[in-house]
Amino acid sequence: MKSSRTFKPNSSSDASFYRLFDIFALFLAFQCSALFYSFELTAHYMVAVLTVALSFLYCAEIFSAYRSWRAGKFKTMVLCAWGSLFIAFSILFVISFMFKFTESLSRIGLGLWFLLSVAYLYIWRFGVQLYKRNRRSLGMNLRNVAIVGATESAVYLYDEIEKNDELGFKFLGFFDDRKPERLFNNVKTYEISGTIQNAICAAREGKIDILYIALPMKADKRIADLLLQLGDTTVDVHFIPDFLLSNLIHARVEHVGDVDTLSVFESPFIGAREFIKRTEDIIVSSIILMLISPMLIAIAFAVKFTSKGPVIFKQDRYGLDGRKIKVWKFRSMSVTENSAVVTQATKNDVRITRLGGFLRRTSLDELPQFINVLKGDMSIVGPRPHAVAHNEEYRKKVEFYMFRHKAKPGITGWAQINGWRGETDTLDKMEKRVEYDLHYIKHWSLWLDVKIIFMTIFKGFKNANAY
Incomplete structure (x- = not known):
């Protein structure tokens, strides 16, 4: 075969x-x-x-x-x-x-x-x-590049070329057949160097080394015709996914027999990456639990003797692939809401105990979640878990919200160290949190986890938005 x-x-x-x-x-x-x-x-x-x-x-x-x-x-x-x-x-x-x-x-x-x-x-x-x-x-080892298609993805690529002169790219211009009024808004400030046919002619004359195609995927016939005409040139051709696909794609190729498939919705933690991530979680959580065990005992006694109710509050959350898990926290409220409707904590919330306010502002209430990490329900770094009621509400309002669950929920995350934690009283706050969570999933690396952990130590525990 x-x-x-x-x-x-x-x-x-x-x-x-x-x-x-x-x-x-x-x-x-x-x-x-x-x-x-x-x-x-x-x-x-x-x-x-x-x-x-x-x-x-x-x-x-x-x-x-x-x-x-x-x-x-x-x-x-x-x-x-x-x-x-x-x-x-x-x-x-x-x-x-x-x-x-x-x-x-x-x-x-x-x-x-x-x-x-x-x-x-x-x-x-x-x-x-x-x-x-x-x-x-000295003008040596430079590569002439051009972009076909004046789209949002094209502008993003152009900005990256301009910011990184070490690439050795000499930008020749955008090439598009559409009228100025049909172009992407940000492109209208740039000059269009010619039509797509002009780009093909320049490629045939050897004036272009790399040609980036930034046409939308719905223009499949135009793309196919363009590739056919470029077939008799020596230019390097690269296809840039349109803005929608580039935000979803995880760029992993699978093979089903002789058929190639390109992943769009998929967890980055597959194979060796899953082993690396789990090893990181076990080692880091074990070390931290040993170091903070006296603090855990002290906080547990403080919670027990300052207010009525259990020391540990176990709340239903969605974990990896949307499966329900029990997330552990030190109880910081006089109530333990875990129903279909959960009222998010707000500033000066009367339900928060005096000790609970301190625990929440300093994130000390979340320390028991290192046990969740050791159990395998959570990770040290990942999207913060939301209450089930909030998940059901925002999955209908925020695009690709549930894609957050392609990774285990984390104690800290990319959104949290960038200031998007605490109360989400407006839809745009939740949208920004999801945007940062998806950025983490898309660009995950061991180095990024290390960076987030260190940034959490220095700036992630206290936040004015955490009530």
Whole structure:
């Protein structure tokens, strides 16, 4: 049977080069630290080198460190490499502790190896980046790009090209057949360089290196005709999903026999990503529960002796894939509403106890949810769970609201650290919260989770909108 090859995974043409130089940098850093500190290269050190090298390559793949960085930022590329290095050395320390050969390794030597690796990974990347920038400043290695279709997606792409000059793109213009009054509003401020046929002619003459098609999907016949005419050119052609699809798509290709399918609504936590996310949740929640256990006991006693009612309030919420879960919280109200109608807490709400007001403002009432994380109902980072009654209300009012449930609900999230937490007394507040939640799901990475956790520590616990 003929295998499907309609879609192929994208990878950088320089990926092998980057992998080779990264491993060379790690080995060079190790050799330099060994010579400087004069320690013998025993079998334990060889195990250490192999552990760090393999762990680094594995983590680099998770962080997509070897994707095409012509369309990415140098700072992000370096941070991905450093993040992978940090995790690789953390894995080395765990393995050396488990197998009891930490005493055979020099701590100063390992520290020097780590610092030199940090430096070398940055230096060689900076050198390559500087070389490419110099070539592009001389007009070399520039690529002429044009966009067919003056649409919202086209404007977004153009803005990204203009903001990131390190891409080495020279923008030639928008090409569209429509009259100015039919164009997307923001495009009217830009000059249209010509018709679609002008773009085809320029591509045939070799004046365009990359052509982006930003026509709406409903223009399938025009797109098919355009691709047919571009078939006798050497231009690189890229299709930009229209604004609606680009907000939904998760860009994962599946194969059903010889038929290719492109996911639109799908959880990002599939396969290895699910394992990574769950491992993160177990490790982080276990550490936090051990650290805060005295605080949990103290708050439990305070709740018990300051107001009548249970210490823990278990409320029905929707979890992954819309399944009901019981979310644990310290009781902060004189009532425990869990019915079809739940009145959201407001400023100066009489139902909130004196201690409860403090617990809610500081988010201490949510600490028992780390037990939910350990159980597997929730995650450390994810969209905050709403009461079932609120879910049923807003799923009818906010577009793609239920897509939030393609990830486990979290103790903290991208929306919360950006200020969208607390009372949602207007529809636009809920829409902004959902917008940030969907952004998190669409762009999830281990690095993003780490970023959100650190931002929560410094700015996420207190918020003026939390009552």
